[in-house]
Amino acid sequence: MKRIPLVRVVDRLENATLLDPLAKRARRIVGAALRPRWLRDILHGVPLGHPVHPLAVQVPLGTWVSAAVLDAV
Numbered sequence: 001m002k003r004i005p006l007v008r009v010v011d012r013l014e015n016a017t018l019l020d021p022l023a024k025r026a027r028r029i030v031g032a033a034l035r036p037r038w039l040r041d042i043l044h045g046v047p048l049g050h051p052v053h054p055l056a057v058q059v060p061l062g063t064w065v066s067a068a069v070l071d072a073v
Helices: 005-014 016-035 039-043 052-072
Strands: none
Touching: 039 052
16 A cells, blocks of 8 residues: 555654654643643633633634635625
């Protein structure tokens, strides 16, 4: 089975060890920023009982679609 060229490129990027030090540094920075438990709980959706990401995506997506419709009208 022949692989799609884009899949090969993504596989090479995924296995690139050149990016590991940068990824580890980014993980430390994000981990330090999310150290407060209350912030981590909010982002994981503990107060809502549901992750925040699906809800947070709706606002920019809705405004983008609304602007496109208004521009078309």
